[in-house]
Amino acid sequence: xxxxxxxxxxxxxxxxxxxxxxxxEGPERGEVILEVRxxxxxxxxxxxxxxxxxxxxxxxxxxxxxxxxxESGSGKSITALSLLRMEPKPAGRIVxxxxxxxxxxxxxxxxxxxRRIRGRRISMILQDPQTSLNPVFTIGNQxxxxxxxxxxxxxxxxxxxxxxxxRKVNIxxxxxxxxxxxxxxxxxxxxxxxxxxxxxxxxxxxxxxxPTTSLDLTIQAQxxxxxxxxxxxxxxxxxFITHDFGIVAKxxxxxAVMYAGRIVxxxxxxxxxxxxxxxxxxxxxxxxxxxxxxxxxxxxxxxxPPRAGEELVGCRFAPRCAFADERCRREYPPVFAGLxxxxxxxxDCWRLEDPTWRPTPR
Amino acid sequence: MAANASLTVEHLKRYFPxxxxxxxxxxxxxxxxxxxxxxxxxxxxxxxxxxxxxxxKTTTAKLxxxxxxxxxxxxxxxxxDVQSVRGEDYRRYREQVQxxxxxxxxxxxPRMRVREIVSEPLVVNRRRPARETRARVAEVLDxxxxxxxxxxxxxxxxxxxxxxxxxLASALxxxxxxxxxxxxxxxxxxxxxxxxxxxxxDLQGQLGVSYLLIVHDLAVARYMSDQVAxxxxxxxxxxASTEALFSEPLHPYTRAxxxxxxxxxxxxxxxxxVLEGEVPSxxxxxxxxxxxxxxxxxxxxxxxxxVPQLLVGQGAGHPVACHLYPxxxxxxxxxxx
Numbered sequence: 001x002x003x004x005x006x007x008x009x010x011x012x013x014x015x016x017x018x019x020x021x022x023x024x025e026g027p028e029r030g031e032v033i034l035e036v037r038x039x040x041x042x043x044x045x046x047x048x049x050x051x052x053x054x055x056x057x058x059x060x061x062x063x064x065x066x067x068x069x070x071e072s073g074s075g076k077s078i079t080a081l082s083l084l085r086m087e088p089k090p091a092g093r094i095v096x097x098x099x100x101x102x103x104x105x106x107x108x109x110x111x112x113x114x115r116r117i118r119g120r121r122i123s124m125i126l127q128d129p130q131t132s133l134n135p136v137f138t139i140g141n142q143x144x145x146x147x148x149x150x151x152x153x154x155x156x157x158x159x160x161x162x163x164x165x166x167r168k169v170n171i172x173x174x175x176x177x178x179x180x181x182x183x184x185x186x187x188x189x190x191x192x193x194x195x196x197x198x199x200x201x202x203x204x205x206x207x208x209x210x211p212t213t214s215l216d217l218t219i220q221a222q223x224x225x226x227x228x229x230x231x232x233x234x235x236x237x238x239x240f241i242t243h244d245f246g247i248v249a250k251x252x253x254x255x256a257v258m259y260a261g262r263i264v265x266x267x268x269x270x271x272x273x274x275x276x277x278x279x280x281x282x283x284x285x286x287x288x289x290x291x292x293x294x295x296x297x298x299x300x301x302x303x304x305p306p307r308a309g310e311e312l313v314g315c316r317f318a319p320r321c322a323f324a325d326e327r328c329r330r331e332y333p334p335v336f337a338g339l340x341x342x343x344x345x346x347x348d349c350w351r352l353e354d355p356t357w358r359p360t361p362r
Numbered sequence: 363m364a365a366n367a368s369l370t371v372e373h374l375k376r377y378f379p380x381x382x383x384x385x386x387x388x389x390x391x392x393x394x395x396x397x398x399x400x401x402x403x404x405x406x407x408x409x410x411x412x413x414x415x416x417x418x419k420t421t422t423a424k425l426x427x428x429x430x431x432x433x434x435x436x437x438x439x440x441x442x443d444v445q446s447v448r449g450e451d452y453r454r455y456r457e458q459v460q461x462x463x464x465x466x467x468x469x470x471x472p473r474m475r476v477r478e479i480v481s482e483p484l485v486v487n488r489r490r491p492a493r494e495t496r497a498r499v500a501e502v503l504d505x506x507x508x509x510x511x512x513x514x515x516x517x518x519x520x521x522x523x524x525x526x527x528x529x530l531a532s533a534l535x536x537x538x539x540x541x542x543x544x545x546x547x548x549x550x551x552x553x554x555x556x557x558x559x560x561x562x563x564d565l566q567g568q569l570g571v572s573y574l575l576i577v578h579d580l581a582v583a584r585y586m587s588d589q590v591a592x593x594x595x596x597x598x599x600x601x602a603s604t605e606a607l608f609s610e611p612l613h614p615y616t617r618a619x620x621x622x623x624x625x626x627x628x629x630x631x632x633x634x635x636v637l638e639g640e641v642p643s644x645x646x647x648x649x650x651x652x653x654x655x656x657x658x659x660x661x662x663x664x665x666x667x668x669v670p671q672l673l674v675g676q677g678a679g680h681p682v683a684c685h686l687y688p689x690x691x692x693x694x695x696x697x698x699x
Contacts, residue, residue: 071551172639186640216414217578218637221622225636243552246624269628287556289585290626291608298556298585304521305551320553 030062033204033237034083034122039097041075041082048309052078052092054261060205063235067248067269069284070258073305076241079258080207083239084122085114102204120150120201127210129190133182139166139193140178143200150201165196170226188219192226199230209241224251245288249273254344257281260306260316262332267345275340275358278347280317282359315350323351323359367402368539368572369426374399374435376421382645393644395421396432397596403540406566408573410583410604412619413593416641419576422593423542426574427459428452439539453487460533464545466525470517476503476528477513483536502531505568506561523554527561534565544576559586580623584608592616595644595652598672602680612682614659651685661685 041053053075060066070076081087082094099106126132143162147153153161166174169192182190198206212220248255256266265278276282286299303320314331318324328350336352339345351357376396382389396418403409411419424430426437428444437444442455463469480499500510506527533541547555577583583590591601600613611617621635637656642648648655654665664685675687
């Protein structure tokens with residue numbers, strides 16, 4: 001931890017959205033195209049009220065990649081779905097917050113207006129390409145449908161556009177592939193077709209929810225490289241939902257760490273790896289084995305994440321945290337900004353009242 | 363290593379006959395899922411089999427578990443040879459090889475209580491006094507960090523990490539020599555993985571059980587294993603101690619796997635090797651070296667015509683099947699680790 005640490009006292013007790021909004025005025029790396037403020041999505045199930053997303057705020061700039069990391073049940077996927085108003089129905093309901101896409105609140109759009117945004121302005125790549133593609137239509141057919149929805153290309157040019165789209169995602173022999181069915185393609189190729197569909201409407205944002213978990217290692221490397229290439233040529237903003245810090249390290253500019261429905265730490269990717277400030281982030285980084293060096297013993301986080309529907313008071317991580325005290329268990333901490341000397345680097349932890357404090361293994 | 367070997371596998375082959383239909387013409391073909399694989403796992407040691415889907419690592423595991431019969435080759439566990447065991451010896455063999463699978467949601471029977479699941483390997487193989495079985499179940503549940511009172515519950519009452527502990531308790535119940543761990547942590551959450559891996563290692567230290575770890579994550583292989591064998595299209599292409607392999611991967615495929623692995627820090631730059639294409643179909647494998655169509659370091663015609671043997675060649679510190687490391691003059695036999 002060699003970074004000079006600066007603590008900005010005036011940023012201490014702001015609410016997340018205001019603080020993160022202020023951080024936008026920082027380095028100019030492209031306009032902010034998406035801003036999420038205090039998003040709350042609850043699941044109303046028979047057994048319990050699950051606060052799956054409980055006050056999440058972040059933003060995305062054009063051409064940038066934001067990683068949202070979390071374990072299962074952290075709310076990362078529900079967050080992604082909520083952005084497109086696709087929260088699981090009927091249990092899921094967005095109960096508060098704003099999703100500002102180029103200044104307009106998506107939560108106030110009508111279903112018809114949302115349909116025109118999905119796939120055209122914001123599109124999605126899901127985990128399993130097998131279930132994303134329709135098994136009874138050829139991939140050419142499914143790409144043509146995407147162009148029909150996007151309405152960016154004239155009908156007469158669709159056949160050429162389809163071949164072009166397949167070529168862009170490095171599918172060999174695209175003229176022949178348009179007439180194949182999904183089952184004739186390998187997992188890696190299917191996911192590339194899904195990618196081609198996702199960018200067919202030239203969207204501003206692509207949300208990728210664990211797009212490579214079903215792929216083999218070398219195929220994953222090909223796919224990640226393809227995403228980077230496409231981003232360079234189209235300056236699309238990407239939100240990467242993942243549980244894997246390796247993906248974050250390789251792909252993302254900024255990262256938000258989620259735990260039990262909240263973003264507990266957020267910042268530029270290097271700051272987060274060099275200067276993890278929330279005990280959860282630190283513990284996660286310490287519990288991942290490394291390829292590059294021999295690890296004597298991994299840190300293992302005691303306990304397990306809170307179960308769905310568990311009553312949550314105070315800091316969600318407190319029961320598993322080595323640094324928690326009475327107040328942590330009672331009261332949720334405010335957002336502390338200015339970690340690593342940058343407004344953008346924030347964490348929600350009471351210990352950060354002491355600006356020099358950092359979680360270190362005992 | 364071979365002296366105190368718990369498991370020895372020699373020239374193991376498993377070929378599946380298949381019929382290929384092209385239009386009206388059908389032809390018979392053979393898929394060489396496992397093609398002349400040899401390795402040994404010492405007592406209290408872990409061997410990691412690393413490779414992508416379709417490389418034959420799961421078929422190898424099935425053969426060792428006696429769930430499938432090899433086409434040819436030898437699998438020996440202690441004094442038992444899986445090809446020839448019958449009757450009482452077969453039961454002993456089954457008790458001594460156990461497995462923990464990837465997905466503890468589908469590997470535990472939802473209608474059985476934890477106590478029944480854990481005692482299964484004890485009761486299916488021989489009759490025992492109920493009291494003895496009960497005591498053993500309590501013992502292994504305790505060993506994996508679960509409360510013996512949990513025995514009366516059903517699997518759905520547990521989280522993923524706890525379920526994997528139940529699966530491990532069940533595997534340990536019959537006091538096996540070898541446990542096959544088939545992707546044991548890849549379905550678990552990040553914060554649970556470390557707990558589970560540490561538990562596997564601790565129990566190995568205490569009990570001296572051997573593990574055959576089937577895994578695609580190289581970092582997990584490094585943390586858990588003593589030796590690593592890299593498989594590609596049914597063959598071992600490189601085999602070394604974990605330290606040797608991670609300090610100097612030799613085979614172009616191994617190096618491509620390393621290059622493809624995700625970094626643990628954004629500043630880590632890896633060697634740029636992006637493989638073209640995908641793993642070829644095992645029905646119609648490439649001639650010569652099975653890796654040559656994707657190999658970025660192909661040296662010429664020899665790669666397309668001659669199958670490289672797994673041996674310690676020139677410039678190599680451990681066995682690798684690649685023409686870049688040709689055998690020393692006068693040496694032609696394949697060398698085993």
